[in-house]
Amino acid sequence: MNELLAALPTYLAAHLQLSLAALAGGVVVSVPLGVLATRRPRAGRPLLAVASALQTVPSLALLAFMVPALAAVGAPSIGWLPAVLGLFVYSLLPILHNTTVGLSTIDPAILEAADGVGMDARERLRRVELPLALPLIIAGIRTAAVWTVGTATLATPVGAKSLGYFIFGGLQTRNYAAILVGCAAAAALALLLDGLVHLLELGARRRRRGLVVAGLVGLVGLAIAASLPTLRQAARGGPRPLVVGAKPFTEQYVLSRIVAGVLERATGLPATTLDSLGSTVVFDGLRSGEIDAYVDYVGTLRAVILGRTDVPRDRAAATREVREALAREGIAVAAELGFENTYVVALPRAQAEALGLEQIGDLARHAPGWTVGGDYELFHRPEWQAVVATYGLRFASERSMDPSLLFEATRSGEVQVILGYSTDGRLDAYELVPLVDDRAALPPYDALVLAGPRLVHEYPAALQALQALAGRIDAAQMRRLNAAVDRDGLAPAAVAAGFLRELDARP
Amino acid sequence: MIALERVRKVHGEVVAIDEVSLAVAEGELLVLLGGSGSGKTTALKTINRLVEPTSGRVSLAGEDVRSMPAPLLRRRVGYVFQRLGLFPHMTVAENIGVTPALLGWPRARIEARVDELLELVELEPASFRGRSPAALSGGQAQRVAVARALAAEPRVMLLDEPFGALDSRTRARLQAALAKIHRRLGLTIVFVTHDVVEALLLGDRIAVMRAGRIIQVGRGRELAQAPADDEVRALLTEPLEQAAAARARLAEGP
Ligand SMILES: Nc1ncnc2c1ncn2[C@@H]1O[C@H](COP(=O)(O)OP(=O)(O)OP(=O)(O)O)[C@@H](O)[C@H]1O
Ligand SMILES: [Mg+2]
Numbered sequence: 001m002n003e004l005l006a007a008l009p010t011y012l013a014a015h016l017q018l019s020l021a022a023l024a025g026g027v028v029v030s031v032p033l034g035v036l037a038t039r040r041p042r043a044g045r046p047l048l049a050v051a052s053a054l055q056t057v058p059s060l061a062l063l064a065f066m067v068p069a070l071a072a073v074g075a076p077s078i079g080w081l082p083a084v085l086g087l088f089v090y091s092l093l094p095i096l097h098n099t100t101v102g103l104s105t106i107d108p109a110i111l112e113a114a115d116g117v118g119m120d121a122r123e124r125l126r127r128v129e130l131p132l133a134l135p136l137i138i139a140g141i142r143t144a145a146v147w148t149v150g151t152a153t154l155a156t157p158v159g160a161k162s163l164g165y166f167i168f169g170g171l172q173t174r175n176y177a178a179i180l181v182g183c184a185a186a187a188a189l190a191l192l193l194d195g196l197v198h199l200l201e202l203g204a205r206r207r208r209r210g211l212v213v214a215g216l217v218g219l220v221g222l223a224i225a226a227s228l229p230t231l232r233q234a235a236r237g238g239p240r241p242l243v244v245g246a247k248p249f250t251e252q253y254v255l256s257r258i259v260a261g262v263l264e265r266a267t268g269l270p271a272t273t274l275d276s277l278g279s280t281v282v283f284d285g286l287r288s289g290e291i292d293a294y295v296d297y298v299g300t301l302r303a304v305i306l307g308r309t310d311v312p313r314d315r316a317a318a319t320r321e322v323r324e325a326l327a328r329e330g331i332a333v334a335a336e337l338g339f340e341n342t343y344v345v346a347l348p349r350a351q352a353e354a355l356g357l358e359q360i361g362d363l364a365r366h367a368p369g370w371t372v373g374g375d376y377e378l379f380h381r382p383e384w385q386a387v388v389a390t391y392g393l394r395f396a397s398e399r400s401m402d403p404s405l406l407f408e409a410t411r412s413g414e415v416q417v418i419l420g421y422s423t424d425g426r427l428d429a430y431e432l433v434p435l436v437d438d439r440a441a442l443p444p445y446d447a448l449v450l451a452g453p454r455l456v457h458e459y460p461a462a463l464q465a466l467q468a469l470a471g472r473i474d475a476a477q478m479r480r481l482n483a484a485v486d487r488d489g490l491a492p493a494a495v496a497a498g499f500l501r502e503l504d505a506r507p
Numbered sequence: 508m509i510a511l512e513r514v515r516k517v518h519g520e521v522v523a524i525d526e527v528s529l530a531v532a533e534g535e536l537l538v539l540l541g542g543s544g545s546g547k548t549t550a551l552k553t554i555n556r557l558v559e560p561t562s563g564r565v566s567l568a569g570e571d572v573r574s575m576p577a578p579l580l581r582r583r584v585g586y587v588f589q590r591l592g593l594f595p596h597m598t599v600a601e602n603i604g605v606t607p608a609l610l611g612w613p614r615a616r617i618e619a620r621v622d623e624l625l626e627l628v629e630l631e632p633a634s635f636r637g638r639s640p641a642a643l644s645g646g647q648a649q650r651v652a653v654a655r656a657l658a659a660e661p662r663v664m665l666l667d668e669p670f671g672a673l674d675s676r677t678r679a680r681l682q683a684a685l686a687k688i689h690r691r692l693g694l695t696i697v698f699v700t701h702d703v704v705e706a707l708l709l710g711d712r713i714a715v716m717r718a719g720r721i722i723q724v725g726r727g728r729e730l731a732q733a734p735a736d737d738e739v740r741a742l743l744t745e746p747l748e749q750a751a752a753a754r755a756r757l758a759e760g761p
Binding site: 109110112113114115116117118119120123127128131132 | 581606
């Protein structure tokens with residue numbers, strides 16, 4: 001809990017910075033667009049239609065889409081920029097919509113009076129139309145503010161720091177206190193922002209300068225507080241800290257901290273971790289140099305960079321093939337850790353023992369009456385097809401869900417069998433037993449520490465230090481590390497530190 | 508000072524005014540009198556280009572009103588709307604000072620002018636300057652609208668039924684105030700009403716409108732003595748007959 005609270009200010013500030021930047025952009029763009037839309041209805045209608053259409057795109061997808069879109073134009077494609085762009089797009093509609101409605105519902109008699117006293121179009125807009133539309137425009141900004149703060153939690157998978165760090169991480173590591181901290185902080189932030197904008201509105205409407213000043217001081221104060229960490233970082237100068245990426249599951253959180261620890265010791269530079277990144281986001285980040293290292297798996301890499309979706313027969317050949325492809329991208333394989341994280345077919349131990357199930361093939365008899373659960377990708381992946389084909393399994397239904405819920409679903413009986421991950425600490429935590437893949441349908445997923453161009457070229461010593469990790473973590477060890485987080489509730493950083501101390505003690 | 512020459516305005520199928528010609532002398536108060544829908548408002552609005560005629564010509568002090576940008580023209584012409592049109596987000600003082608502000612008057616001059624006008628329309632400046640239009644009675648709002656029209660010292664004022672929907676005492680006070688302003692400042696005024704008594708009281712001359720046309724123009728007495736047709740006669744005599752009948756009923760008593 002203390003560790004959570006210690007990390008809170010950093011992520012809160014980053015979350016605020018992201019939200020404020022997106023919101024400010026939204027206001028600066030939407031209000032003039034709203035004015036344009038009411039002046040030129042022919043341009044305005046399509047404009048509103050586009051904004052509405054963008055709004056219907058699920059926010060997570062919108063943020064994720066920004067990554068390849070930015071990469072395509074050669075801009076920094078992970079982290080702050082894609083997040084702020086996605087949120088900005090998301091904030092457009094409520095402001096644009098309310099501005100148009102506010103401007104087009106003014107009493108025509110008032111508009112005629114404005115003409116009658118001698119205002120030209122500009123003066124009428126500034127002195128009459130905008131002031132009268134202000135309450136609605138502000139209402140739109142308030143809606144956008146609440147949405148933006150809420151949606152900014154989804155910036156974590158694209159590599160931007162936000163309160164989503166606590167929510168994504170907490171879900172994966174069954175740390176409900178973290179989820180609560182993230183949600184409560186986001187809610188408080190949304191209320192605060194909403195309140196400050198409301199204060200501005202009240203002040204403008206009742207002509208109370210004090211309220212306007214209070215609202216402005218609050219907003220500017222928040223903006224300054226939010227940018228302090230960035231400014232301090234900039235003032236400190238020196239080389240950018242090394243960044244180690246992690247995908248959204250426990251094993252990645254632990255391994256990224258181990259790698260970061262090794263890098264810090266080898267280079268003397270601070271090394272930070274960037275958690276809960278999307279699978280393609282983290283690889284793209286490594287290739288573009290925005291991330292310096294992370295751990296990935298042969299099977300995944302083979303699919304992502306080689307586009308190979310078949311199940312390889314020869315394990316060593318597959319690894320060699322991936323190494324060569326990575327080298328062409330300027331990425332080095334610093335170490336093979338010594339374990340594989342593959343899909344395993346698992347079910348509750350009690351059930352397996354009662355029915356005498358040991359091998360995947362034994363499932364064939366029961367499958368037609370059972371539901372199988374897997375992560376979002378699984379049922380589209382060749383591994384699943386291989387399992388089904390090899391063992392002739394036909395389940396009553398297949399259900400995709402978030403990995404964090406998959407295990408819970410076995411307990412509640414919503415699914416009878418899952419495809420989990422071989423090193424997952426939750427297999428033990430939920431008393432699940434993996435079935436033996438006796439006909440080798442599932443491909444090898446050896447874990448590799450990847451090093452990006454910056455380590456390869458500028459920090460050869462760091463690369464060497466990472467090589468010391470080769471063969472140091474076997475599957476049992478990895479499961480222990482995972483369980484220390486998932487079952488015992490330790491922080492990934494603490495588990496990583498413990499492992500590094502042990503490593504030093506060993507010859 | 509003001510001249511309409513064969514002015515016509517058509518909204519699709521509807522002919523709002525048709526071949527309206529009218530000349531208003533400098534310093535004159537001309538009343539446009541007519542029933543609902545007869546085209547009074549339309550004719551009035553062609554003078555400051557709130558309505559652009561379909562055909563015909565409107566001139567002000569000898570110049571075609573189209574010879575200058577509409578906003579500049581309108582700042583020189585005071586206008587009181589049938590529905591007043593006070594700006595709800597501005598105070599009384601800001602409403603009155605709006606045209607001077609557009610003309611770039613210095614702030615102090617605007618403030619002094621606002622006080623002067625509030626006194627003129629008999630509203631206590633200290634009490635009314637800072638009020639919102641929503642906090643005014645109907646009669647007070649109409650005074651503010653008149654003050655706003657006068658603010659930039661126009662030589663020409665256009666008033667569209669400014670005293671409608673008021674009790675008769677308030678209306679009489681405002682009519683008297685307007686007559687006084689007209690005399691003191693020597694303004695040229697076009698005043699729209701459908702009330703004959705008001706027309707007879709205020710107008711130097713009266714132009715009677717019906718169905719988009721001007722039927723007759725002249726002093727009140729001339730219209731009564733030589734009405735152009737039965738309808739004009741009825742228009743002028745009916746209120747007299749009604750007043751006589753009402754008086755008779757009063758005399759009979761309960
Ligand atoms: N914008 C418009 N579109 C269509 N018809 C209009 C428009 N403006 C005025 N008219 C029509 O033109 C005619 C004259 O209207 P106008 O407003 O000038 O009458 P008015 O004499 O001022 O009536 P009132 O005493 O009721 O205010 C009416 O029949 C009205 O319906
Ligand atoms: Mg009218």
